[in-house]
Amino acid sequence: xxxxxxxxxxxxxxxxxxSPVLAFIPGIDGPVIAQEALEGGKTTLFCDSxxxxxxxxxxxxxxxxxxxxxxxxxxxIASEWSSLSFNTSSRLKADLKNEPTALIxxxxxxxxxxxxxxxxxxxxxxxxxxxxxxxxxxxxxQPFFLDEFGNKVERKIGPYHEGDTLVLxxxxxxxxxxxxxxxxxxxxxxxxxxxASDIPGVRENELYLPLTRHNAESLSCxxxxxxxxxxxxxxxQVELFLPAYNVTINCVRGLVEDALRAGKKAIVQCIAxxxxxxxxxxxxxxxxxxxxxSNQSWDNVTRKAxxxxxxxxxxxxxxxxxxxxxxxxxxxxxxxxxADVIILNVTYSPIVELSKLGDGRLNEVVELxxxxxxxxxKANPPVxxxxxxxxxVEIRPNRWWGNQVSSQTLLVEEVTRxxxxxxxxxxxNNIGETRxxxxxxxxxxxxxxxxxxxxxxxxxxxxxxxxxxxxxxxFWHIQPADEDVQHLTTGSAILPLTQITGSLSRTLDTSxxxxxxxxSQEKPCKKIFSFEQLRPPQPQQxxxxxxxxxxxxxxxxxxxxxxxxxxxxxxxxxxxxxVLDRRGSMGYGMSQALAQGEGVPWLVRGPLGNxxxxxxxxxxxxxxxxxxxxxxxxxxxxxxxxxxxxxxxxLLEKDVGIxxxxxxxxxxxxxSTVLAIRLARRARSKPxxxxxxxxxxxxxxxxxxxIGDHKIHASRSLRSCSSGYSDGSAESAPTVDRRRKPRLWxxxxxxxxxxxxxxxxxxx
Ligand SMILES: *[C@@H]1O[C@H](CO)[C@@H](O)[C@H](O)[C@H]1NC(C)=O
Ligand SMILES: *[C@@H]1O[C@H](CO)[C@@H](O)[C@H](O)[C@H]1NC(C)=O
Ligand SMILES: *[C@@H]1O[C@H](CO)[C@@H](O)[C@H](O)[C@H]1NC(C)=O
Ligand SMILES: *[C@@H]1O[C@H](CO)[C@@H](O)[C@H](O)[C@H]1NC(C)=O
Ligand SMILES: *[C@@H]1O[C@H](CO)[C@@H](O)[C@H](O)[C@H]1NC(C)=O
Ligand SMILES: *[C@@H]1O[C@H](CO)[C@@H](O)[C@H](O)[C@H]1NC(C)=O
Ligand SMILES: *[C@@H]1O[C@H](CO)[C@@H](O)[C@H](O)[C@H]1NC(C)=O
Ligand SMILES: *[C@@H]1O[C@H](CO)[C@@H](O)[C@H](O)[C@H]1NC(C)=O
Ligand SMILES: *[C@@H]1O[C@H](CO)[C@@H](O)[C@H](O)[C@H]1NC(C)=O
Numbered sequence: 001x002x003x004x005x006x007x008x009x010x011x012x013x014x015x016x017x018x019s020p021v022l023a024f025i026p027g028i029d030g031p032v033i034a035q036e037a038l039e040g041g042k043t044t045l046f047c048d049s050x051x052x053x054x055x056x057x058x059x060x061x062x063x064x065x066x067x068x069x070x071x072x073x074x075x076x077i078a079s080e081w082s083s084l085s086f087n088t089s090s091r092l093k094a095d096l097k098n099e100p101t102a103l104i105x106x107x108x109x110x111x112x113x114x115x116x117x118x119x120x121x122x123x124x125x126x127x128x129x130x131x132x133x134x135x136x137x138x139x140x141x142q143p144f145f146l147d148e149f150g151n152k153v154e155r156k157i158g159p160y161h162e163g164d165t166l167v168l169x170x171x172x173x174x175x176x177x178x179x180x181x182x183x184x185x186x187x188x189x190x191x192x193x194x195x196a197s198d199i200p201g202v203r204e205n206e207l208y209l210p211l212t213r214h215n216a217e218s219l220s221c222x223x224x225x226x227x228x229x230x231x232x233x234x235x236x237q238v239e240l241f242l243p244a245y246n247v248t249i250n251c252v253r254g255l256v257e258d259a260l261r262a263g264k265k266a267i268v269q270c271i272a273x274x275x276x277x278x279x280x281x282x283x284x285x286x287x288x289x290x291x292x293x294s295n296q297s298w299d300n301v302t303r304k305a306x307x308x309x310x311x312x313x314x315x316x317x318x319x320x321x322x323x324x325x326x327x328x329x330x331x332x333x334x335x336x337x338x339a340d341v342i343i344l345n346v347t348y349s350p351i352v353e354l355s356k357l358g359d360g361r362l363n364e365v366v367e368l369x370x371x372x373x374x375x376x377x378k379a380n381p382p383v384x385x386x387x388x389x390x391x392x393v394e395i396r397p398n399r400w401w402g403n404q405v406s407s408q409t410l411l412v413e414e415v416t417r418x419x420x421x422x423x424x425x426x427x428x429n430n431i432g433e434t435r436x437x438x439x440x441x442x443x444x445x446x447x448x449x450x451x452x453x454x455x456x457x458x459x460x461x462x463x464x465x466x467x468x469x470x471x472x473x474x475f476w477h478i479q480p481a482d483e484d485v486q487h488l489t490t491g492s493a494i495l496p497l498t499q500i501t502g503s504l505s506r507t508l509d510t511s512x513x514x515x516x517x518x519x520s521q522e523k524p525c526k527k528i529f530s531f532e533q534l535r536p537p538q539p540q541q542x543x544x545x546x547x548x549x550x551x552x553x554x555x556x557x558x559x560x561x562x563x564x565x566x567x568x569x570x571x572x573x574x575x576x577x578x579v580l581d582r583r584g585s586m587g588y589g590m591s592q593a594l595a596q597g598e599g600v601p602w603l604v605r606g607p608l609g610n611x612x613x614x615x616x617x618x619x620x621x622x623x624x625x626x627x628x629x630x631x632x633x634x635x636x637x638x639x640x641x642x643x644x645x646x647x648x649x650x651l652l653e654k655d656v657g658i659x660x661x662x663x664x665x666x667x668x669x670x671x672s673t674v675l676a677i678r679l680a681r682r683a684r685s686k687p688x689x690x691x692x693x694x695x696x697x698x699x700x701x702x703x704x705x706x707i708g709d710h711k712i713h714a715s716r717s718l719r720s721c722s723s724g725y726s727d728g729s730a731e732s733a734p735t736v737d738r739r740r741k742p743r744l745w746x747x748x749x750x751x752x753x754x755x756x757x758x759x760x761x762x763x764x
Contacts, residue, residue, distance in 0.1 A: 023067050024117045030129030032115070038137050038228055042106040045132045047118035049101045052125050060121040061096070063103050066114045071103060110176070112136050137226045140175025140203070143234040145221070158239030161331070164211050166238060170221030171197060171204040179225035179232075181205035185215040213274065216240040244275035244305070244326040247340040252308070259380075260313045261431070262348035272305045272326030272338065279326035279337075281307040286320040318346035318380050349432035350379035354425055354439050357409070365419075366518055367445040371412040375425035375436060382429060383408075389424040389438070417443050444468045446519035453525030454510050459534060461495040463512035463525055471514035477524070481506035497531075504531050505626035536561035536621035538628040544608075544617060544635050546643040551608035551635065553586065553619045558628075561621035566606030567630055571614040578616060582609070586619065611635050611643070 026032040037043035049061055063071040070083040071092060086092040086105070095102040105112060117131040145153040148167040160166065170181055181194035181203055194205035203223075209215060216238040224231030247270065254266025272279050278298040283290040294308040305326060322344055327337040356362055357372040365371045377383050388395040388410050395410070397403045404411060412419055424438035447467035455462045463474050476488040476495050480502040488499060493514070497504060508531070513524040542555040553566045564586035569578040586606030608617050618630030635643075 024064065024115075024119075024129055024131060026115065026131050026133075030117065030131055032117075032131035032133050034133045034135070036135045036137055036226060036228060037108050037112075038139065038226070039108055039110055041108055042104060043108060043134060045103045045105065045116055045118070045134070046100040047103070047120065047130050048099070048128065049096070049118075049120045050099045051122055056122045056124040058120065059123055060119075061101065062119045063116060064119070065116050067117075070116075108136050110136055110138055135177075137228065138174065138176035139229075140179040140223050140225060140232060141173040142232055143170050143172050143181065143221045143223050145170055145234070145236060153236065156237045156239060158237075160211050160216070160238065160240050162211060162213060162240060162242060166207065166209045166211050166216070166219075168209075168236075169204050169206040170223075170234070171202055172223040172232070173202050175203070175223070175225045177225050178203060179223040181221065181223045182231075183207045183209070184220045184222060185209075186218050188215075190215060190219075211238065211240055213240070213242050213245065240276065241328065241330055242274055242276045243328045243331060243336050244272035244279050244338040246273040247271070247324055247326050247338045249322065249324050249340045249342050256347070259345040259347045262313055262315045262318075262346050265310060265312050267308055267310050268322065270307045270309070270324035270326075270340065272324075274303050275305060275326055275328050275338075276303060277328070277330060279305050279328050281305060282325050282327065283307070283309050284321075284323040284325065285311070285317065313344060313346040315346065315348045315351060315378075317344055318348070320344050320346075345380070347380050347431050350377050350383050350427035350429055350434045352377050352425060352427045352434050352436035354423065354436040356439070356441070363439050364442050364444060365415050367417060367443055368414050371410075371415045371419060371441065373410040373423055373425070373441075375408050375410075375427060377408070377427045379427060379429045379431075381431070383427045384430070385428050387426040387428075387433075389422075389426070389435070391421045392424070392438075415443055417445060419443055442468060444516075444518045447471050447514035447516055447521040449521075449523065449525035452527070454512055454527040454529075456529055456531075457494075459497045461497065461510060461512075461529075463493045463495070463514060465493070465512075465514045465521065465525065467514060467516045467518070469516050469518075471516040473515040475513045475515070477511040479509040480504060481508070497534075504534075504624050506530065531625040534560075534623070534625040536623055536628050539564070539619050539621050539631050542619050542631055542633060544611075544633050544639060546639055551611045551617065551639075551643065552605050553608055553617050553633070554603045554605045555586070555619050555621075555631075557588075557602070557604050558621045560623055561628075562623040564604050564606060565618075565620045565622055565627055565630075566608060567618040567620070568608055568611065569616045569618060569632070570612070581615070584608075611640065613637075613640060 024030070033046075035043060035045070045063065047061065047063070049058055051057060058075045060075065061073045062069050065083075068083070070086055071094060072081045073079070073094065073096060074081075080094065082092050091105055091107050093104045093106070095104065103118075113134060113136040115131060115133050117129055120128040120130075122128075145157075146169045147153050147157065153168065157166070157168065170183060172179055172181060178196075180192070182189055183191035183205060190209060191205060191207050194203055196202075197204040205221065209219075218235065219238055220233055220235035222231040222233045250269045250271070251260075252267050252269045254260060254264055256264070260266050270281055270283070272281060278296070278300075281293070281296050283293050290309060290311065292310060294310075296305055296307045298305050307324070309324075320343070321341050323339050323341045325337050325339040329336070353376045355374050355376055356365070357374050358370070360366075373388075375386055375388075377386075386406055386408055388405050390401075395401050395405045397405050402411070402413075410423070410425070420441055420443040422438045422440050424436050426433055426435040428434075445468055447465040449464065450466045451464040453464060455464060461476075463476070465471060471493070472491065474490045474493060474495070476486075476490065478486040478488060478495075478500050480500070483502045486500060486502075488495060495512075500508070508529045509526075510529060511524045511526045513521045515521070537558050537560075539555040539558050539561075542553060545552045545554055555564065557564075565583060566586050567583045568581040570581045571577075572579045584606055586604045588602070588604050606619065611617060614634075616632045616634045618632045620627040620630040622628070
């Protein structure tokens, strides 16, 4: 068996080697392996030449290309052979040492594509056939691009706007088997519809692509006809105008607890992604364009634009919108921009203002009304607590202010005058405390009397009241003694006595009430006045004269007198006191008109009628407040004598002849004298009065005291004083009257009670 087994294959082998080869039928004669290789590359054809049993042995190995032998190896004689069509030394190489044995073909050419098979003859086993269907791949050319007009496009195309349709062909030349051409955007296949072009040997894929931000980013064309190597590929940049798609504002500095602080510098950043070409970033705060931002930066790879804004938020910018707008200037308005908007949260210490609620003016309140103050506040974050101040002292809860002193409002139910003053409130939040500007609260109250109510200043009554606001109307109720009440209204606190009718020489009952528009005065101010002090002073410079056949009282006028009174006093027959005999008024002297205006003293004079020994004449100055005490004068004996015995009267009583003789004598004498005087100088035509001069201060006072006390001895002393009267001579009278001005301030004031006594008598 062994021997036969060894002989038969040897025979077959021998016969095969010599006999013509039979065609290899794939599948029937043996398995076929499909194998690809690149043109110019190498490929290894494998053939399983191993024996099935250890006894067997390889006899012959032959490789065929399309049934034509190209290589053989005879193991019996260990000889190799290769076909001339293969350059054995360079392209065919066999490796018989390893199993499976290999035939390596290098430097592959297109015509190397064929059906190869190997035939292995064994000593014992039957012949084995294994086929290899070799495909030699011819790569296509690098892809290139043609636009819709047939122009070649390199590297870059555009610009386009988003949504435009890109029409572009990708072409390759050659390639076996025919390559597939595909368009890719990034890794995504966008078009695989390739086909043969009009040009022979060229294939193409025409792309119709509506452009978007994403598909235009990295567009490429790939051509492939083998999986042995990656596809050939060409890419193209599509320039596409795009607005920014993502704009964000971030605060990078100046945040305190996630909020901005008023007055504290903050830096915010705006980032805009995706715009091409670079956008223009603008900042807006509540529609106000801000320009204080940094230069904008731009990264052309990530398409990221950045801008920084530095600003200091203000209180009124709380709640404002801060917008960052990225605008692509090459694009049509409307689709060109993208914005981010943030609402500012600006925190600040409270802003406080104090106001008064309720009727009336801001800082006025009427006594007993309520006072309602409100602390108007604006704050972020909200106010935590309020504090109130009165005259800069913190108000604490007590009886006076109540308990509600730390709320937003301060309520005083019934205002008193003590509540008038400066009020302020303070509000505190997390950021700080602020105090409002204080307001002065004035408490109005109705008038009330003060400082003795009604007072008299010179010739004016004054109603002294205290009130807020100051009174604007005064109601007077005036009643002179024994007369009707007079109702007067004045706009100021004073009432001149001139406005009062009737006599003021006695008492005056006054009452005044003021009105200030708040409330009526509860109790009028009342007072009873008498006006002695307003009477004129006693005449001081007076004399007695006998003129025009009667006694005359002549005085230098005193200040403030409106009229003068003369009086004649006679010694009582029953007791030793002076009794008023008659009273009359004194008029101004003849020289009044002449004297007035020239500063020359002038005289008032009053007729006294006849005066006897012991009589006294009085002169007092008067006005509407009554008369002064009288200055009393007593005629001197000289004066009385001159008045009683005129020399010509005596002559009339004697014998007529003697009288006539005497008259003639005297007449001649007088005429000659008169002529002589007239020749010498201009003579006076007026008869020279007989005058006595007296100043009687002390005397008068003593006397008047006596009157008041009804004492007789006083009048006696008066009479003794009267004896000291100066001698009334024509020369001495004018010297006193005309040379000296009256010494008005030289006398002592009379005691009031005395004056009153006289006054009462004179008033009859
Ligand atoms: C075989 O190769 C040799 C040297 O490489 C070369 O000279 C010869 O021309 C080749 N023959 C064929 C048929 O290619
Ligand atoms: C060998 O491969 C080619 C394509 O490369 C094919 O057309 C042919 O049918 C194959 N032959 C066999 C026997 O498989
Ligand atoms: C915008 O960009 C930011 C940061 O890159 C990102 O967190 C956010 O989601 C983006 N928004 C949109 C709408 O793309
Ligand atoms: C603003 O910020 C403050 C402090 O962080 C915070 O208490 C408050 O709630 C914020 N206001 C708004 C409207 O966000
Ligand atoms: C902005 O740019 C201008 C000129 O381009 C330069 O002078 C200036 O310093 C820049 N400012 C900042 C804040 O970078
Ligand atoms: C970005 O700018 C740099 C320098 O300006 C330039 O070299 C580069 O080509 C640009 N890149 C793109 C994608 O435009
Ligand atoms: C409030 O009164 C004080 C003095 O009492 C005065 O200095 C201040 O100016 C007043 N303020 C106002 C607003 O009237
Ligand atoms: C005259 O009246 C005025 C005004 O009342 C007063 O000031 C003056 O003192 C009076 N003169 C005399 C001498 O009483
Ligand atoms: C003195 O007499 C008069 C009448 O002559 C009389 O009016 C007066 O009251 C008397 N005085 C005294 C103190 O008696």
